[in-house]
Amino acid sequence: MAQQPDRGDLLEMADLLTPAAIRAAATLRVADRLGAGADDVVKLAELTGTRADLLELLLRHLVDKGVLTQDDDGTFAVTELGARLREDHPASLRAHLAQDGLYGRADLALVDLLHTLRTGEPAHGAVFGRGYWETVNEDPAFVEALERSEARPQLGWGAELIFDTYDWQQVRRVVDVGGHSGAILMELLHRQPRLHGTLVDLKNAAEVAGRRFAAAGLGDRAEAVVGSFFDPLPAGGDVYLLSAILADWSDEQAVAILRRCAEAAGPAGKVLVAEVNLRVARETPGSAALELWLRATMPAPVRTVEQVKALAGAAGLRPTWEGPVTSVRSILEFTPC
Ligand SMILES: C[S@@+](CC[C@H](N)C(=O)[O-])C[C@H]1O[C@@H](n2cnc3c(N)ncnc32)[C@H](O)[C@@H]1O
Numbered sequence: 001m002a003q004q005p006d007r008g009d010l011l012e013m014a015d016l017l018t019p020a021a022i023r024a025a026a027t028l029r030v031a032d033r034l035g036a037g038a039d040d041v042v043k044l045a046e047l048t049g050t051r052a053d054l055l056e057l058l059l060r061h062l063v064d065k066g067v068l069t070q071d072d073d074g075t076f077a078v079t080e081l082g083a084r085l086r087e088d089h090p091a092s093l094r095a096h097l098a099q100d101g102l103y104g105r106a107d108l109a110l111v112d113l114l115h116t117l118r119t120g121e122p123a124h125g126a127v128f129g130r131g132y133w134e135t136v137n138e139d140p141a142f143v144e145a146l147e148r149s150e151a152r153p154q155l156g157w158g159a160e161l162i163f164d165t166y167d168w169q170q171v172r173r174v175v176d177v178g179g180h181s182g183a184i185l186m187e188l189l190h191r192q193p194r195l196h197g198t199l200v201d202l203k204n205a206a207e208v209a210g211r212r213f214a215a216a217g218l219g220d221r222a223e224a225v226v227g228s229f230f231d232p233l234p235a236g237g238d239v240y241l242l243s244a245i246l247a248d249w250s251d252e253q254a255v256a257i258l259r260r261c262a263e264a265a266g267p268a269g270k271v272l273v274a275e276v277n278l279r280v281a282r283e284t285p286g287s288a289a290l291e292l293w294l295r296a297t298m299p300a301p302v303r304t305v306e307q308v309k310a311l312a313g314a315a316g317l318r319p320t321w322e323g324p325v326t327s328v329r330s331i332l333e334f335t336p337c
Contacts, residue, residue, distance in 0.1 A: 016111070017061070018061070018065055021058055021061050021062060021065075022062070022065075022067065022085070022097060023097050023098070023099055023104060023107075023108075024058060024099070025058065025062060025067070025085060026085055026093070026094045026095075026096075026097035026098045026099075026104070027097075027098045027099045027100060027104070028048040028050065029048070029087070029094065030044065030048070030059070030062075030068075030085065031078045031082055031083070031085035031086040031087075031094070032085075032086055032087050032088075032094070033047055033048070034068075034076055034077060034078055035078065035086060039075040039076055039077065040074060040075055040076070041055055041056045041059065041074075041076075044059075044076075059076050062082065063076070066079055066081050066082075067079060067081055067082035067085070068082055085097070095145065095148060098145070100139075100141040100142055100144070100145060101142075101145045102136060102142070102145050102146070102149065105132065105135060105136060105142070106124070106132060106297045107293075108127065108128075109122065109123040109124040109126075109127045109128070109132070109296060109297065110123065110293070110296055111123075111127060112126045112127045113292065113296050115127075116292075116295055116296040120295075120299070121250075121299060122295075122296055122297050122298055122299055123296045123297075124297065132297065133202060133248065134202065136204065136205075137201070137202030137203050137204040137205055138202065138203060138204070139204075140204075142204055143204050143207070143208065146180075146181050146204050146205055146208045147181075147208055147211075149180075149181055149183075155183050155184065155187060157244060157276045157278075157328050157329055158276070158326045158327075158328040158329035159184060159187075159243065159244075159274070159329075161274060161323060161324065161326065161329050161330075161331045162184060162188070162241070162243060162272075162274045162331065163187060163188060163191055165323040165324055165331055166272060166321075166323065166331065166333070168188065168191075168192045168195060169192075170238075171192075171195060171238045171239050172194075172195070172196065172238050173195070173196045173197065173198065173236060173237050173238055173239075174188065174195060174196075174197045174198075174237060174238065174239045174240075174241055175197070175198045175199075175200060175233060175234060175236075175237035175239070175240045175241065175264070176188075176197060176198070176199045176200070176241045176243070177200050177229050177233060177240055177241060177242050177245065177257070177260075177261060178200070178201055178229055178242065178243075178245045179199035179200065179201055179205075179209060179224075179241075179243075180201060180205050180209070181205050181208040181209045181212060182199055182208070182209035182212045182213060182222070182224065184241075184243055185197045185199050185209070185213075185222060186212065186213065186216055186218060186222070189218055189221055189222055195221070196221045196222070197221065197222045197223075198222075198223050198224075198225055198234055198236075198237065199213075199222065199223070199224045199225065200224075200225050200226075200227045200229065200233055200234065201224070201226070201227075202226065202227075202228065203226050206224045206225060206226040206227075207224070207226070209224040210223070210224035229245070229257045229260055229261075230253075230256055230257065230260065231260070232260065232263065232264065233260050233261065233263070233264035234264065235264055235266070237264065237265065237269060238268075238269055238270065239265075239269065239270045239271075239272050240261040240264060240265050240269065240270070240271045240272065241272045241274065242257065242258070242261060242271065242272070242273045242274070242275070243274040243275075244274070244275065244276045244329075245257065245275075246258075246273070246275050246300065246303065246308065246311070247275065247276055247277075247278065247298050247299075247300050247301050247302075247303070248298045248299065248300075249299060249300070250299050250300065251300070251311060254300070254311050255311050255314045255315045256315075258271065258273075258311060258312055258314075258315035258317060258334075259315040259316065261315075261317075262315055262316050262317050262334075262336040263336075265335075265336055266336065267335075267336055269335075269336070270320070270333050270334065270335055271312070271317055271333070271334045271335075271336070272331065272332070272333050272334075273308055273312065273330075273331070273332045273333075273334065274329060274330070274331045274332075275303065275308050275329065275330055275331075275332075276301075276328060276329050277301075277302055277303065277304075277327070277328060277329060277330065278294055278298075278301035278302060278328070279301075279302045279327070280294070305322075305325055305330045305332065308330065308332060309332065312332070312334045316336055316337050317334035317335065317336055317337065318334060318335055318337050319332055319333070319334055320333050320334060320335045321333035
């Protein structure tokens, strides 16, 4: 028979302090600063804008947990375990765990997992008073994290369907609605030398994308516009692309976004929905944890092609082309009725 965990194990599993302490250390770049010589609390407090007495408690707790060591003279250093909090570690977790990082921020909402269990809604709004995407796009602290999301590694979740299966030869201008920091649009423009593109996203993402287009020499073919897809979208596109957008929104909101695309596309334009389907197979190790995380961070990680078509129908769009469906993504073209 499997051994039952004792009470101490359960309390340790439910501990919130240590995860919060590690994430605070990652955000404050404690490991890097210790490595660069700020190895006593007073220096470190100055550099991190924290109170030395409280920072010392944090460091001592991390010593207790084996993340740091403290010498007899009071100076702190990073252990092998803590080394992954350094930015230059080959398997660095610093940016991933930082509270002003894209994943770190998403994780923090898990403290109100109960909200998701009760309502089915993602927990970020309940914890922070505004949605995840508004937070990372309106708070200047997240610009760096968006800058760091390098162009190519961002291309995931079957994004190649967009490049490989759709007939881009006939398209003059694509509007990438919610295009993040430009990875997909840049890849499309590299592959389609005659194509022009407009990216629309909230402030931080659009500004990062604009800088990226200029740096990549695409300034004459790509522009980034700050705007919300709940407001009227720029006119003049032949195709309005929604890649991995709808999963972040409820049915009602998804229909509103599709309607904005339909209005901007007009009768001659198309709306191309390249939606992700983040179904987690039950047999996948850790599937329950992964699925709970997804449900706590986005409202609809899984919609079937038929469900996407129904939402589009409600927004006045009829299907005019259907690409392949993979385990993670579908691609559907619609035309305003
Ligand atoms: C899951 S990401 C998808 C990014 C990209 N389209 C892709 O396929 O990789 C969702 C994007 O929607 C953007 N977004 C969220 N709310 C928005 C809004 N109201 N208006 C415009 N963009 C928004 C986010 O900033 C983010 O870039």
